[in-house]
Amino acid sequence: MCTGTALARSELPLALVSQHRLAERLYDRDGREEFQFQWWQSPAVLPVRRNGRIEIIPWGSKSRKGPLPYGGWVSQDHVAEGLFAHANPEEVVIPANLGWQAGAWFLIVEGIRGVVVETRSGPVVYMLMEPASNYYRNMTEQSPMMPIFVRQVI
Amino acid sequence: MKTLVGFGDADSFYASAEVVRRPWLRGLAVGVLGNQGACVIARNYPMKRHGVKVGEPIWEAKKKCPTGVYVKRDFRWYETLSRKMLAEAGLFSQKIEYYSIDEFFWEGSATRGRTFRQTAEDIREHVKLSTGLPMTVAFARTRTLAKLFADTAKPYGAVAVEDADHETEILAKLPVTEIAGIARGSAAKLEPHGIKTCLDLRQASGLLVRRLLTVTGHDIWRELNGYRVTPIRTTRTPHKMLSRGGSLAGRVKDAYTLYGWLVRNVERLIEELQFHEVRPSTLTVAVSYFDADSATGVANLCVPSARFDVLLDAAKRGLRRAWRPGRVATHMHLIASGLKRGPWQQSLFDPADPKRDAVARAKRTINDLLGRWKLRSGATLFANDWYDDPANEHEVCDVRGKFCF
Numbered sequence: 133m134c135t136g137t138a139l140a141r142s143e144l145p146l147a148l149v150s151q152h153r154l155a156e157r158l159y160d161r162d163g164r165e166e167f168q169f170q171w172w173q174s175p176a177v178l179p180v181r182r183n184g185r186i187e188i189i190p191w192g193s194k195s196r197k198g199p200l201p202y203g204g205w206v207s208q209d210h211v212a213e214g215l216f217a218h219a220n221p222e223e224v225v226i227p228a229n230l231g232w233q234a235g236a237w238f239l240i241v242e243g244i245r246g247v248v249v250e251t252r253s254g255p256v257v258y259m260l261m262e263p264a265s266n267y268y269r270n271m272t273e274q275s276p277m278m279p280i281f282v283r284q285v286i
Numbered sequence: 287m288k289t290l291v292g293f294g295d296a297d298s299f300y301a302s303a304e305v306v307r308r309p310w311l312r313g314l315a316v317g318v319l320g321n322q323g324a325c326v327i328a329r330n331y332p333m334k335r336h337g338v339k340v341g342e343p344i345w346e347a348k349k350k351c352p353t354g355v356y357v358k359r360d361f362r363w364y365e366t367l368s369r370k371m372l373a374e375a376g377l378f379s380q381k382i383e384y385y386s387i388d389e390f391f392w393e394g395s396a397t398r399g400r401t402f403r404q405t406a407e408d409i410r411e412h413v414k415l416s417t418g419l420p421m422t423v424a425f426a427r428t429r430t431l432a433k434l435f436a437d438t439a440k441p442y443g444a445v446a447v448e449d450a451d452h453e454t455e456i457l458a459k460l461p462v463t464e465i466a467g468i469a470r471g472s473a474a475k476l477e478p479h480g481i482k483t484c485l486d487l488r489q490a491s492g493l494l495v496r497r498l499l500t501v502t503g504h505d506i507w508r509e510l511n512g513y514r515v516t517p518i519r520t521t522r523t524p525h526k527m528l529s530r531g532g533s534l535a536g537r538v539k540d541a542y543t544l545y546g547w548l549v550r551n552v553e554r555l556i557e558e559l560q561f562h563e564v565r566p567s568t569l570t571v572a573v574s575y576f577d578a579d580s581a582t583g584v585a586n587l588c589v590p591s592a593r594f595d596v597l598l599d600a601a602k603r604g605l606r607r608a609w610r611p612g613r614v615a616t617h618m619h620l621i622a623s624g625l626k627r628g629p630w631q632q633s634l635f636d637p638a639d640p641k642r643d644a645v646a647r648a649k650r651t652i653n654d655l656l657g658r659w660k661l662r663s664g665a666t667l668f669a670n671d672w673y674d675d676p677a678n679e680h681e682v683c684d685v686r687g688k689f690c691f
């Protein structure tokens with residue numbers, strides 16, 4: 133799993149920050165300002181690079197009842213098998229400098245691969261996951277799955 | 287012209303190297319994790335201030351330093367910066383030694399119109415400007431003294447200790463364990479004789495020191511007294527042995543996986559043998575176990591060889607002796623010794639094998655062209671996970687030409 137990300141303040145346009153009230157998600161990490169996107173936040177959202185620009189999109193589903201899979205993560209294999217075949221899935225990049233799992237912040241070079249699906253109430257993004265490497269498991273107290281990183285192997 | 291021994295040591299090198307390529311990390315607490323993602327193998331000063339120690343597992347470190355950022359090690363990058371530092375520091379001396387990945391010794395004089403102290407500052411500034419890396423620089427009469435004074439001036443220090451009186455003043459305050467090469471065991475031997483500080487050691491009788499700490503300790507004693515025991519070595523002295531191996535990336539019980547690692551290590555060793563143009567006459571396989579004592583197996587080669595089939599055959603014999611069936615292995619090392627340098631003569635026991643030589647040549651050419659391990663023995667498939675991670679292609683032992691880790 134990866135239950136949170138952080139992105140430098142300077143990487144998000146001001147208009148997006150006010151439109152989505154991101155100031156509430158602004159944190160100071162030893163003098164560096166960053167937005168944190170955590171699964172526990174309500175609403176949970178993630179920045180997404182799509183059609184050449186950055187958007188803020190609701191992250192997954194916290195409801196077990198709706199048509200969407202519960203959670204903020206889907207395995208790449210399930211997507212390939214047609215999990216979202218009827219929801220017009222689109223692959224995107226979730227830009228991030230850091231990822232958060234089991235109490236540890238780890239470096240992300242460029243971002244995490246994600247999939248955006250269309251719903252009646254608009255687009256929703258999920259992180260794409262694969263079985264965790266030995267490294268990721270050890271770093272995250274044995275998380276069985278890890279996000280798929282863009283141009284980065286850990 | 288007066289010369290002293292110069293010593294440069296990058297401050298928290300791996301972590302600093304990460305900051306160089308990602309300036310946004312500056313000021314943040316950075317920890318570099320080993321290839322298993324479990325232990326902090328290096329950390330910068332901000333993380334150190336939180337009490338995180340080298341070798342500490344991440345689950346402890348993250349409690350002490352919740353804002354810390356963890357990064358995966360990348361020896362390819364560290365080597366690039368290491369060589370850059372060597373080149374830049376080398377501008378100040380004709381004679382520089384590549385001691386370890388982030389430590390250099392050189393023979394140096396003060397730049398014209400500058401004191402040794404100012405020259406140390408100049409070198410430090412120059413290295414910082416040209417590589418982005420913070421380095422501590424010290425000048426002293428010998429290597430041991432220079433390293434000792436640099437250690438006490440960290441981080442980002444620049445010192446010059448030019449005479450015995452100045453040395454005395456500093457040595458009196460340092461416990462003997464501050465000296466690289468004097469571990470706690472040695473210190474315990476010295477203590478009953480009233481030798482606690484570096485100054486005590488310097489003033490002790492050489493005879494006593496040799497009796498307590500053997501020749502190695504005696505050499506340290508001589509260096510403390512201003513006598514240069516080891517010269518600056520500008521080229522690596524030829525290796526007496528070459529070895530490859532390390533962690534098995536987890537616990538290995540299955541014989542095939544162990545065999546996969548053996549073959550991987552044979553291929554890595556051959557690379558090294560070819561680079562140094564040597565052939566071993568003995569091959570030793572050493573295996574460490576989680577639930578049993580380590581074991582070694584020695585195999586002699588009839589004729590020194592660096593050929594895959596010959597070495598693999600010897601390695602198999604070695605592994606057979608070092609293998610403890612049913613036990614869980616954690617580390618494996620392959621050690622080539624009795625290294626012979628050319629020219630090699632054809633012998634009765636070493637018949638020419640043009641076919642196998644051609645295969646070896648093709649393998650090497652393809653890998654030189656397309657990248658390491660692009661063509662490798664099928665047996666390594668048993669240890670295949672390892673090859674999926676490009677960070678595993680390059681280890682600290684792959685940084686050639688330096689004297690120690």
Ligand SMILES: [Mg+2]
Nearest residue numbers: 295296297388
């Ligand atoms: Mg260092």
